[in-house]
Amino acid sequence: DAGITQSPRHKVTETGTPVTLRCHQTENHRYMYWYRQDPGHGLRLIHYSYGVKDTDKGEVSDGYSVSRSKTEDFLLTLESATSSQTSVYFCAISEGTSGSTDTQYFGPGTRLTVL
Amino acid sequence: KNQVEQSPQSLIILEGKNCTLQCNYTVSPFSNLRWYKQDTGRGPVSLTIMTFSENTKSNGRYTATLDADTKQSSLHITASQLSDSASYICVVSVYNTDKLIFGTGTRLQVFP
Numbered sequence: 001d002a003g004i005t006q007s008p009r010h011k012v013t014e015t016g017t018p019v020t021l022r023c024h025q026t027e028n029h030r031y032m033y034w035y036r037q038d039p040g041h042g043l044r045l046i047h048y049s050y051g052v053k054d055t056d057k058g059e060v061s062d063g064y065s066v067s068r069s070k071t072e073d074f075l076l077t078l079e080s081a082t083s084s085q086t087s088v089y090f091c092a093i094s095e096g097t098s099g100s101t102d103t104q105y106f107g108p109g110t111r112l113t114v115l
Numbered sequence: 116k117n118q119v120e121q122s123p124q125s126l127i128i129l130e131g132k133n134c135t136l137q138c139n140y141t142v143s144p145f146s147n148l149r150w151y152k153q154d155t156g157r158g159p160v161s162l163t164i165m166t167f168s169e170n171t172k173s174n175g176r177y178t179a180t181l182d183a184d185t186k187q188s189s190l191h192i193t194a195s196q197l198s199d200s201a202s203y204i205c206v207v208s209v210y211n212t213d214k215l216i217f218g219t220g221t222r223l224q225v226f227p
Contacts, residue, residue: 004158031213040219041219042119042204042206042216042217042218042219042220043159043204043217044217045214045215048213050213056213090158090159092158097213098146098208098209098212098213098214098215099146099147099208099209099210099211099212099213101147101164101166103161103164104149104161104215105161106158106159106160107158108157108158109156109157109158
C-alpha cells in the first residue's frame with residue numbers, strides 16, 4: 001500500500017462521540033486526501049491537504065475537520081459522530097495534484113461504525 | 116453535472132476468458148482518466164492513467180482505451196485470472212482543479 005498506514009483499521013463508536021482517524025505516509029508526498037466509500041456511491045472526497053497546515057474542503061466535508069502538522073500525518077476528526085458517518089474511510093497520497101498524471105496511492109482503509 | 120457512469124454494474128466470467136468494462140463520462144473540462152482495481156477490503160490500486168491525447172494504455176493483461184470525442188473509455192482484461200476478481204473503478208480528473216470524479220465501479224467475478 002505504497003507506505004501508507006491508517007489507524008485504527010476498525011472502530012465502533014456511539015453517536016455523539018468524537019472520533020479521530022490517522023493517516024501516516026512514509027513517501028514524503030505533498031498531497032494527502034481523505035475519502036469515504038459507501039455502497040452505491042463512488043469514492044467521495046472529504047478534505048485534502050496540499051502541504052503542512054494547508055487544507056481544503058471536498059464535496060462532503062460537513063461534520064468533518066482535518067489537520068496536518070507534519071508532512072507524514074493527516075488526521076480526520078469527526079467532532080460528534082452520527083450514524084450517517086458510518087462508512088469506510090480511505091486516505092490517499094500523491095506527489096502532484098489530481099489534475100496531474102501523478103498516481104494517487106490509497107491506504108488500506110478504516111471501517112467506522114457509528115451506533 | 117460532472118458524472119462518471121460505469122457498466123455493467125457486475126459481471127461474471129470464466130477463468131481464461133476476456134472481458135470489457137465500460138466507462139462514460141460527462142466531466143468537463145477533462146484532464147485525465149484513470150482506472151483503478153479494488154480488491155475486497157482493500158484500497159484502490161491504480162492500473163492506468165490516460166490524458167486527452169492518449170488512445171490506448173496497457174498494463175500487463177489490462178488495456179484501457181479512451182475516446183475523448185465520445186467521452187467513453189473501456190478497460191479490456193485479457194485471459195482473466197481468479198485474481199482479477201475485484202471492483203474496477205473509472206475516475207476522471209477535472210482540468211485545472213483538484214477534483215476527481217469517481218464512478219461507482221464494476222464488480223467482476225472470475226470463476227474457475
